[in-house]
Amino acid sequence: MSKVPYKIYLEESEMPKQWFNVRAAMKEKPEPFINPGTMEPCTADDLRPVFCDALIEQELNNDDRYIEIPQGIQDFYKMYRPSPVTRAYNLERILDTPAEIYYKFEGNNTSGSHKLNSAAAQVYYAKEQGLTSLTTETGAGQWGTALAMACAFYGIDLTVYMVKVSAQQKPYRKAVIETYGGKVIPSPSDTTEVGKKILAENPNTGGSLGCAISEAMEVALKTDNCRYVLGSVLNHVILHQSIIGQELKTALEKYDVEPDIIIGCAGGGSNLGGLISPYMADKIEGKNNIQFIAVEPASCPSLTRGKYALDFGDTGKTTPLMRMYTLGSGFIPSPNHAGGLRYHGMSPIVSKLYHDGYMEARAVEQNKIFEAATTFARCEGTLPAPESSHAIRVAMDEALKCKETGEKKTIVFGLTGTGYFDMSAYMSYMDGSMTDFIPTDEDLEKGFASLPVKE
């Protein structure tokens, strides 16, 4: 038995009091938001009608490496953090690998994922600013749940536009959001102009994150003392999620564990960005040579098959433009795609790091994901979310490579959440009815045609 315990929990006194802003370490910064009207960089004032002031400040801050976590957010974090770093002794045994495998598990809270880390922060700042309500979108439902929990705690009204196909597949996820007092509207809906327009063009659409974002933003702009909040992609979300990486590094350093590979699933990039932030800064500064791997679904392959281009964040083309890896805001993933990671784009921070060669990316098909998920569940106990299982799949692949080569690498991955609300997907995997949808080049071209700037 190694001296490393199965689970490493930090003491409350060891918990990070600062977020880590990876942009401060980046030699080239991500491009600023671009105002699509003027094609000039957005100012704070441009963003103020949509976002909270404190979040805009964080969004535009490329300089401060550490940003204090207010006490009111630290107190929220203490309800469900620190999250454990687990040594996957049982998975290592099943794979018969010389590799050491660790995972940082973010699912031990009712939202079932890491999304609560940014929800707490965003709602706290909204309350501080005197706002009374928030709007947002949710896909698989983790973000909507997380935000409802934070809104219940701090006392703010919430309306959630939930991707219609998810709302249908996950009625209980909707019920959890409602238990916390959130109002859920399946998207596209007839409650907004953009929703009505999308429904008129495509009455049978299952919806998309991009479309739900447009609806939520429209309502925020129309409503007094209301703002829009987003659970991924943006710089300030990656900042909040750096709590994962900060805890991870502190925990591993207690046991002198140095990762060779860090793996995270990537949809909008918030988990991955937060997980790797402090380690990535060290890599940029030549202090480590870690292999970072982003894993995305083959059905929505923004990093591996997308373009690094200026694009809208939403289907309705109402957001500022961001330079990111994108399939085009018109791309709608196949409705048979289980779970999250359905966003057409990717965090500008993660996109820039990938573009500059600091990390790699892999796309995996969903049957292979669920095979890994089931193996993991049976030997490590925890039933993983489909999203998280992308990282499990590649961690297993890398551990099996070590078995072939005899290398004793240290593999770390982010286990972002649990799969309790994804059982219909597990059922279709078990009964053999799950299909692997991979977009053709022609499918992708349709998405790229929606890009606003031809470069």
Added chain:
Amino acid sequence: MSKVPYKIYLEESEMPKQWFNVRAAMKEKPEPFINPGTMEPCTADDLRPVFCDALIEQELNNDDRYIEIPQGIQDFYKMYRPSPVTRAYNLERILDTPAEIYYKFEGNNTSGSHKLNSAAAQVYYAKEQGLTSLTTETGAGQWGTALAMACAFYGIDLTVYMVKVSAQQKPYRKAVIETYGGKVIPSPSDTTEVGKKILAENPNTGGSLGCAISEAMEVALKTDNCRYVLGSVLNHVILHQSIIGQELKTALEKYDVEPDIIIGCAGGGSNLGGLISPYMADKIEGKNNIQFIAVEPASCPSLTRGKYALDFGDTGKTTPLMRMYTLGSGFIPSPNHAGGLRYHGMSPIVSKLYHDGYMEARAVEQNKIFEAATTFARCEGTLPAPESSHAIRVAMDEALKCKETGEKKTIVFGLTGTGYFDMSAYMSYMDGSMTDFIPTDEDLEKGFASLPVKE
């Protein structure tokens, strides 16, 4: 801010290596099982066709205060334990009470409850004995999930008879069991003689735990190298669940916290029995004066309205007789009763402690339970199981009494699990359609009529 952190986690090195056998401290022991044919106490040989040998030994052991936890079970426990003791600072604030409230949270594992503590032990011993398959019953589904997880881990086949109404209400719970490789059969079924008989008498029954037990036992007796395992009620289950109380006491003593009140929900009694075991031994020996409170649903009130009598453990009347508080094995709770705690009887250990005046009991209606559950979810984050919320309700009631009297009591309760699979019950609470079913005296008389011995 008090010096007690929000969450107390034990280090792996501080985790208990022994279970605590409360019977060793009891001045009068629970009565032994009675063979209904001879009306003599059951011997180990009487029990051997149904139960694993090691578990029979534990079942009959009234003498050893500490029983070693085998390394193979300790290793399983390390996957999801220690469970945190949480100071409910936010609940205290919302209630504006001078009381200090703590809860021991057992829901941070995929089974969603404390049931895994005994499942791990029972499957480990089955494997050690060379058995190849197990049968069991499950009501709300936590026990079936826990057992499937343990069977997947140790490599044993599993058939779960799931109370039909639960299987219908919770299809995803069934899917989780199947993901871990367990076979689920809604009960009553036509796969057993007892199931066929019950269906013939009452074709529309939603089933009951007692009936599912009969079916599972019948299959175990008919199948080679197969045994039956039970998730509650029995002495050895309470023994395994003492890991909860052992960890609780170690954690609270680190911060010099001495409980005035300890509260647990009570269905079959396993959580409650395990939670209180070491503290109860001290009370029996005059070392503390803690108020222990068992909380049960008003719809299935075995302690508060049942009889302390010899009864069968199952509807089919195939088990040995146990002296316990019971509503009669013929009692079937209303199908509109959300969640677990549906068993007609109560652990003989808990029954004896209650009968001898060491603890009290309260019965609570389900709308009041869900009101407490929703309040708790919104301020403490975690969405509680309906079962666990019985304990929350009484903890809140006691804390509110302290607010009136100004007393600064220390209240500890067991939060046995999460409510992710109980959303249809939450939905009916939220939309006002939840009804409070309280059996009439006439209803109870029908159950008592099934008691096998008139005393």
